[in-house]
Amino acid sequence: MSKTLQAIRGMNDTLPAQTPLWRYFEQTVAGVLDSYGYQQIRMPVVEFTELFRRSIGEVTDIVEKEMYTFADRNGDSLTLRPEGTASCVRAVMEHGLINNGLVQKLWYIGPMFRHERPQKGRYRQFHQVGVEVFNLPGPDIDAELILLTWRLWHALGIADSVTLELNSLGTSESRAAYRAALVDYLNGHFDQLDEDSQRRVATNPLRVLDSKDERTQAILAAAPKLEDYLDEESTSHFAGVRARLDAAGVPYVLNNRLVRGLDYYSKTVFEWTTDKLGAQGTVCGGGRYDGLVETMGGKPTTGVGFAMGIERLILMLETLGKVPPQLAxxxxxxxxxxxxxxxxxxxxxxxxxxxxxxxxxxxxxxxxxxxxxxxxxxxxxxxxxxxxxxxxxxxxxxxxxxxxxxxxxxxxxxxxxxxxxxxxxxx
Known part of the structure; x- marks a missing residue:
């Protein structure tokens, strides 16, 4: 008896009854981005694997465990994109869109792929809206990205159900000094750390700050604080971001353990979180990545951006009863x-x-x-x-x-x- 054909686990169909809400969300996002002067870019879903190894980092969970990677007929290693920033950076470099300091304010939408354990709000094929800005180094554009998302939450009717968490990772130099101090501290408590954190001490120690293990979190209470290692430039930049958010009346919470999951972040990092979706609490996150273009072979170019998960935000609209009745x-x-x-x-x-x-x-x-x-x-x-x-x-x-x-x-x-x-x- 032949096996019944069905979708791959964690890769879901969006049925006709669901697509009106998706279209409403996508149109609302596009309207807000248009109003801020951002232009859409579309990238392929398959890239050379080296792109993600170089940009995301060899020792991240994404590259080590989660990518869908395969060899094509020519023997090239290809990967279904697990996130959009690397692809967008590759595109603007390849087509000369950021040469000579040219400013680009871009956004994209589409599927991403990670081999994770599927659960509510977390899938193997998921969809993101991403925004990337190049060649604007000041705190004003960091603040604009946050203001843009704040306006979107109001447009969707969920502003009262999300919280902005904010941190600064400093420059690569200040972060390296902090990393050394953190590793010394963690090695002194190594046997008390959870297994994942023990592995990360040698490979990506800042991710230990993200640990959900209670014993590890207790140990981190006395760990060195990143804010104490920030250089003057990073401190001034972060103050500029906060001043603009204060002026616009955007509430936020400072979270000195917020590091984001990818190697390329520097200075400002932020997440929008909610307590309405259980364990899947982050609905949008991003920050500054001033060294990424250079890491990928380009000239020094500043960059900042964010990504938001569409499935989680759709689920949030449904959970909070914010689906417009006319969509029926x-x-x-x-x-x-x-x-x-x-x-x-x-x-x-x-x-x-x-x-x-x-x-x-x-x-x-x-x-x-x-x-x-x-x-x-x-x-x-x-x-x-x-x-x-x-x-x-x-x-x-x-x-x-x-x-x-x-x-x-x-x-x-x-x-x-x-x-x-x-x-x-x-x-």
């Missing part, structure tokens, strides 16, 4: 036609309606059927009105308009008045 209505008007002559006329009038009212969502009945069966289809379509066209209406050059969601009476109007009448009803 997929069709405005359902056209019922009875008899061959009426069906032919319905085709003509449907196109006239679409010409006159470009935004109308009009569905013409297909497959014939009795009066009763067509009205069942009209009701299931979620349309507000049904148009009724049969032999009687054709003989009298008129058409019926029946409200489907109210107790109002059916109306009969002349065919040449149909589009004007619908324009009035659908306001």
């Amino acid at each position: 209505q997929q069709v405005d008007v359902y056209f019922c036609a009875f008899g061959e002559a009426a069906e032919l006329a319905a085709v003509q009038w449907a196109e006239r309606i679409r010409d006159a009212l470009p935004g109308v969502r009009l569905q013409v009945n297909a497959g014939g059927g009795s009066f009763k069966s067509q009205f069942k289809k009209a009701d299931r379509s979620t349309a507000a009105y049904a148009l009724i066209l049969g032999e009687h209406e054709l003989d009298n050059n008129c058409i019926g308009i029946k409200p489907l969601r109210t107790e109002d009476e059916q109306q009969t109007v002349a065919l040449d008045e149909l589009t004007d009448k619908l324009a009035t009803l659908l306001v």
